[in-house]
Amino acid sequence: MMNSNRLVCCLLISAFSIAVSGCQSKGQSDQPVKVVIPSPSDELNVLEGINFDYKNAFFDDFTNGVDFDSWIISEDCWGSNKGGITVKNLFYTDEGTLLLRANGNYYSGDEVQGYGSVKDGRCTGASLVSKFVTGPGRYQVKMKPLPRLGACTAFWTYSNRPVAGAENDNHEIDIELPGGKSEGIHSFKYMMNTNYVTETYMDNTDFNIGDMTTGKVINLNDGEFHTFGFDWYTNPEVIVYYVDDVVTCVSEIFIPYLLTRIWLGVWISVSDNFMGAPNFESDFMEVDWVKYIPFDESQPYTECEVDEVSKSCPREQYPSSPVSRPKVNKVANGDFEYVIRKNKQDDYGWTYKRFNGEHSPLSEVCYADATSGKDQTAGANIKKGGYLTTTIDAAYEGYQYDFSFDGITDGDDSVCEIVYYSSYVPDTNPLGNEIIKLTKGEWDHYVKSITCPERCSCMTIEFYNTKFKNSTSSIQIDNVTLSRSN
Numbered sequence: 001m002m003n004s005n006r007l008v009c010c011l012l013i014s015a016f017s018i019a020v021s022g023c024q025s026k027g028q029s030d031q032p033v034k035v036v037i038p039s040p041s042d043e044l045n046v047l048e049g050i051n052f053d054y055k056n057a058f059f060d061d062f063t064n065g066v067d068f069d070s071w072i073i074s075e076d077c078w079g080s081n082k083g084g085i086t087v088k089n090l091f092y093t094d095e096g097t098l099l100l101r102a103n104g105n106y107y108s109g110d111e112v113q114g115y116g117s118v119k120d121g122r123c124t125g126a127s128l129v130s131k132f133v134t135g136p137g138r139y140q141v142k143m144k145p146l147p148r149l150g151a152c153t154a155f156w157t158y159s160n161r162p163v164a165g166a167e168n169d170n171h172e173i174d175i176e177l178p179g180g181k182s183e184g185i186h187s188f189k190y191m192m193n194t195n196y197v198t199e200t201y202m203d204n205t206d207f208n209i210g211d212m213t214t215g216k217v218i219n220l221n222d223g224e225f226h227t228f229g230f231d232w233y234t235n236p237e238v239i240v241y242y243v244d245d246v247v248t249c250v251s252e253i254f255i256p257y258l259l260t261r262i263w264l265g266v267w268i269s270v271s272d273n274f275m276g277a278p279n280f281e282s283d284f285m286e287v288d289w290v291k292y293i294p295f296d297e298s299q300p301y302t303e304c305e306v307d308e309v310s311k312s313c314p315r316e317q318y319p320s321s322p323v324s325r326p327k328v329n330k331v332a333n334g335d336f337e338y339v340i341r342k343n344k345q346d347d348y349g350w351t352y353k354r355f356n357g358e359h360s361p362l363s364e365v366c367y368a369d370a371t372s373g374k375d376q377t378a379g380a381n382i383k384k385g386g387y388l389t390t391t392i393d394a395a396y397e398g399y400q401y402d403f404s405f406d407g408i409t410d411g412d413d414s415v416c417e418i419v420y421y422s423s424y425v426p427d428t429n430p431l432g433n434e435i436i437k438l439t440k441g442e443w444d445h446y447v448k449s450i451t452c453p454e455r456c457s458c459m460t461i462e463f464y465n466t467k468f469k470n471s472t473s474s475i476q477i478d479n480v481t482l483s484r485s486n
């Protein structure tokens with residue numbers, strides 16, 4: 001970024017607020033007005049001499065779900081995507097928020113089908129596109145990004161115009177999470193800000209918000225709502241990206257100028273290099289509101305036919321009743337019932353292994369079956385030399401979880417071990433661990449409160465017998481749950 005300090009300074013000089021009644025309409029537009037912004041109070045100033053066009057502002061807090069007149073719900077699959085996006089992953093809550101679900105690699109349900117190369121509902125997400133068109137202005141979303149690696153939580157503009165004999169004009173302004181790719185990792189300490197004017201000319205910043213000078217560690221999947229946004233100017237040509245009151249990027253190159261639309265959603269790329277591997281079952285992006293306030297006529301743009309989507313959802317399929325916000329189990333397939341639905345134990349989140357030196361077949365020392373769980377449901381077995389493990393990513397310092405499982409053992413050396421790592425996926429240098437000892441006897445329900453230690457980025461949950469290949473103990477495990485409690 002060149003000359004960014006000057007702009008950051010003038011943008012952060014002071015907080016100010018503007019009363020709607022004091023604003024004059026600047027020009028006419030056919031953009032619909034859903035709700036007049038009641039009392040905008042913006043932390044970030046606008047460039048001097050440029051005014052907001054409040055008359056054509058748009059605000060949606062999704063109180064009654066997704067408004068058919070404002071939003072297209074996309075049923076689609078773009079690029080060389082994996083599973084695409086569908087209304088079946090879209091919900092609104094009785095608390096007035098929108099929930100956009102992504103199903104990761106370990107989704108084992110059958111209520112969602114994909115549109116891309118993966119058809120069984122894995123690697124699917126959800127997305128909205130504005131029916132109205134937009135231009136230069138302030139774009140904001142208050143949301144909780146989907147808190148796991150591998151799913152791209154995004155808020156963006158998109159307009160793609162064919163050009164004879166050349167690359168398309170691909171005009172985009174993107175906020176995407178998680179970031180970290182520039183450091184060779186995937187992390188919610190980073191977010192990506194990218195603007196394009198063709199399919200290759202773009203300016204990308206992978207901003208490390210975890211390094212903020214406040215000294216406070218910030219992770220953008222912390223379970224709190226954050227306000228993400230960008231101010232898109234065309235005169236002067238500049239885009240200012242921010243989260244809450246922190247400017248994350250000031251771009252002065254490859255600034256879009258085409259009329260566009262607002263997009264938001266969560267989706268899974270064909271490449272794990274982009275956002276990491278989606279190694280989770282299902283989780284949610286949650287949106288409180290979306291705001292768009294155009295700038296006045298001082299900010300020119302080029303009219304064009306603005307792309308919509310290849311396939312959209314009919315009105316009768318829009319979500320019609322609210323749901324309660326679900327408590328997400330961060331452990332994929334913790335009840336093991338997938339082994340019945342899928343008739344296999346691998347590929348759905350649990351790893352069944354043997355310690356070094358154990359030569360009995362895996363099928364004898366660590367396996368799942370249809371009847372080894374609680375109440376003769378599906379469950380897992382761990383005997384001498386075997387160990388069962390699963391990984392939870394994007395679990396950062398200070399995150400608290402309620403952890404529980406059902407277990408039974410006939411021995412005195414059976415444990416559950418939780419291991420913490422500073423790397424974004426488990427490596428050979430754990431930060432520390434905690435052990436839960438199982439008690440010999442009947443089925444027991446084990447409960448533990450977990451707090452991720454300093455520098456934590458992920459953890460594993462493991463079940464095994466500590467006498468290893470000399471153990472005579474037999475463990476059965478079921479109903480493993482891990483949910484955020486702070």
Ligand SMILES: [Ca+2]
Pocket residue numbers: 335336337373374377378379478479
């Ligand atoms: Ca079970």
